[in-house]
Amino acid sequence: xxxxxxxxxxxxxxxxxxxxxxxxxxxxxxxxxxxxxxxxxxxxxxxxxxxxxxxxxxxxxxxxxxxxxxxxxxxxxxxxxxxxxxxxxxxxxxxxxxxxxxxxxxxxxxxxxxxxxxxxxxxxxxxxxxxxxxxxxxxxxxxxxxxxxxxxxxxxxxxxxxxxxxxxxxxxxxxxxxxxxxxxxxxxxxxxxxxxxxxxxxxxxxxxxxxxxxxxxxxxxxxxxxxxxxxxxxxxxxxxxxxxxxxxxxxxxxxxxxxxxxxxxxxxxxxxxxxxxxxxxxxxxxxxxxxxxxxxxxxxxxxxxxxxxxxxxxxxxxxxxxxxxxxxxxxxxxxxxxxxxxxxxxxxxxxxxx
Amino acid sequence: xxxxxxxxxxxxxxxxxxxxxxxxxxxxxxxxxxxxxxxxxxxxxxxxxxxxxxxxxxxxxxxxxxxxxxxxxxxxxxxxxxxxxxxxxxxxxxxxxxxxxxxxx
Amino acid sequence: xxxxxxxxxxxxxxxxxxxxxxxxxxxxxxxxxxxxxxxxxxxxxxxxxxxxxxxxxxxxxxxxxxxxxxxxxxxxxxxxxxxxxxxxxxxxxxxxxxxxxxxxxxxxxxxxxxxxxxxxxxxxxxxxxxxxxxxxxxxxxxxxxxxxxxxxxxxxxxxxxxxxxxxxxxxxxxxxxxxxxxxxxxxxxxxxxxxxxxxxxxxxxxxxxxxxxxxxxx
Numbered sequence: 001x002x003x004x005x006x007x008x009x010x011x012x013x014x015x016x017x018x019x020x021x022x023x024x025x026x027x028x029x030x031x032x033x034x035x036x037x038x039x040x041x042x043x044x045x046x047x048x049x050x051x052x053x054x055x056x057x058x059x060x061x062x063x064x065x066x067x068x069x070x071x072x073x074x075x076x077x078x079x080x081x082x083x084x085x086x087x088x089x090x091x092x093x094x095x096x097x098x099x100x101x102x103x104x105x106x107x108x109x110x111x112x113x114x115x116x117x118x119x120x121x122x123x124x125x126x127x128x129x130x131x132x133x134x135x136x137x138x139x140x141x142x143x144x145x146x147x148x149x150x151x152x153x154x155x156x157x158x159x160x161x162x163x164x165x166x167x168x169x170x171x172x173x174x175x176x177x178x179x180x181x182x183x184x185x186x187x188x189x190x191x192x193x194x195x196x197x198x199x200x201x202x203x204x205x206x207x208x209x210x211x212x213x214x215x216x217x218x219x220x221x222x223x224x225x226x227x228x229x230x231x232x233x234x235x236x237x238x239x240x241x242x243x244x245x246x247x248x249x250x251x252x253x254x255x256x257x258x259x260x261x262x263x264x265x266x267x268x269x270x271x272x273x274x275x276x277x278x279x280x281x282x283x284x285x286x287x288x289x290x291x292x293x294x295x296x297x298x299x300x301x302x303x304x305x306x307x308x309x310x311x312x313x314x315x316x317x318x319x320x321x322x323x324x325x326x327x328x329x330x331x332x333x334x335x336x337x338x339x340x341x342x343x344x345x346x347x348x349x350x351x352x353x354x
Numbered sequence: 355x356x357x358x359x360x361x362x363x364x365x366x367x368x369x370x371x372x373x374x375x376x377x378x379x380x381x382x383x384x385x386x387x388x389x390x391x392x393x394x395x396x397x398x399x400x401x402x403x404x405x406x407x408x409x410x411x412x413x414x415x416x417x418x419x420x421x422x423x424x425x426x427x428x429x430x431x432x433x434x435x436x437x438x439x440x441x442x443x444x445x446x447x448x449x450x451x452x453x454x455x456x457x458x459x
Numbered sequence: 460x461x462x463x464x465x466x467x468x469x470x471x472x473x474x475x476x477x478x479x480x481x482x483x484x485x486x487x488x489x490x491x492x493x494x495x496x497x498x499x500x501x502x503x504x505x506x507x508x509x510x511x512x513x514x515x516x517x518x519x520x521x522x523x524x525x526x527x528x529x530x531x532x533x534x535x536x537x538x539x540x541x542x543x544x545x546x547x548x549x550x551x552x553x554x555x556x557x558x559x560x561x562x563x564x565x566x567x568x569x570x571x572x573x574x575x576x577x578x579x580x581x582x583x584x585x586x587x588x589x590x591x592x593x594x595x596x597x598x599x600x601x602x603x604x605x606x607x608x609x610x611x612x613x614x615x616x617x618x619x620x621x622x623x624x625x626x627x628x629x630x631x632x633x634x635x636x637x638x639x640x641x642x643x644x645x646x647x648x649x650x651x652x653x654x655x656x657x658x659x660x661x662x663x664x665x666x667x668x669x670x671x672x673x674x675x676x677x
Binding site: 059060061062064065066067068069070071072075078079088102103105106107108109137138139140141142143144200202203204205206236237238280281313314315320321322327332333335338339342343346351352353354 | 358453
């Protein structure tokens, strides 16, 4: 029986028969449909994805006419950064890195960010970021995003002024924990406003809020309110809200936005709140399961994202970095898997960008 | 870097090599992909199928003076190109408006 | 007198509902009816595992998991005194030392695992984050834990998990403790490669594997 080269979610090469691929596709779509309460992929979808997986070439691509916009998390920073930013350590300035993204990678957009890629640490050096941004805006043609993470964990002790809420929860100090989470969220909103208004003042096109909700529902609450406030202060700013996980972890459990409880929301529900807050682009995340096959993972991810695309009024740029969107959780994701995941998300889920 | 390059080749429009930056700017105003492509095609006077086509776009970008990916002397680039892109697409580009502010235009 | 299954089901539901008072009363009723306290504890633990899975799929939230663990504690306080010594020992999984490895300051995921592990009955020793490997080693010697859990979110710091296992071998302590690794930078493959005993893909599976490791040891 013929076997096809494919991957596990951790990048390991495996061989599967057509039946095994179909079984895993079915298992993946059912898994997500059940968890997120969304429709399973159609049999036509699954057949198309199976053909993509079984394609004999190393690299696959979309059909002409189906190309989408690429936006980036971290992006040009990868050129000079170290391993912790998935970087390749080529010495160059951030301005040069942006030019490389424009003229060598031929990307559709580029993102400026700091090595310490969170809003809180960058706040004290905002003038440096403004200066570099001014240079970049004058030496690029691409739309330029400024990217950073909310990283609400930095607002908790020992890095920040608020006590660590999980420790408080473990000690049964529930109200203190909620107060800490609320305090951190409010402080983040101040910081994102501080940073972004200053970057906007020197001509920033767009903001990318990366890994939204990494610290659970207080993090998502903070980003939604921050986005809402930013849209008032910076009305011409495009805001891309990129998520960190497939559903919102409930650390607080009672936080709501627009009367909707945030804990437990899946991508097709998250995007509606992002829209309400004023986000212009939404980046859903579906986590790759390292022990499961590529077929399982891509079917699972596509099921969630397809529904997100269907209900959204704003462009969907699915997160397809390491370990998300069907991409293997491996430092150098194999390009056979990357291109297959890319084609699937574009032609089956119907995303507006990657 | 292999991953973003692989993504770009597999499914990206192609940036300033084609019309990727232009479609991106339209998506940034909340336009969905199909609408953004149609809008750009309409403004450039081309068929939607040519949006990611190097054969069409290389010459068109030079003719419209909106930056080419190769370094052609005297073809608009960067802020020059962005000011022309803003006019052609009928959109606001903040760094262009910022320059006009500085020039008191 | 209600039959055993009805009582067990009532106990299970009380833990699922995070109803400490009803859970305690159900446990007392089980003791009074002379139904099996071991079965009761197992059923209560099954509810805890289910809640862990529900947390991991976004249907239940962290404060609820913690309150449910208080229900488990209330149940254990009632059932353990009437259990035979051997069963009591089996019901206490032991100490679990956890921390994020040296050089890594990420601790949200580790915090969730710590909360779940404690809720499952382990005596938790949380060393925090950016924990020097020497401190993990010291705790193995002084606390004699059943398991040491090392978290790492970055590929640059996960090598410390490997280094720690080598340190245990060098000190002749490798057989005395089970090592579990987890965090965004790790995979099952990585765990096997470095000789760890288990990999925690997420909080519920970390708890499940921790309990399995402890059962195997006994």
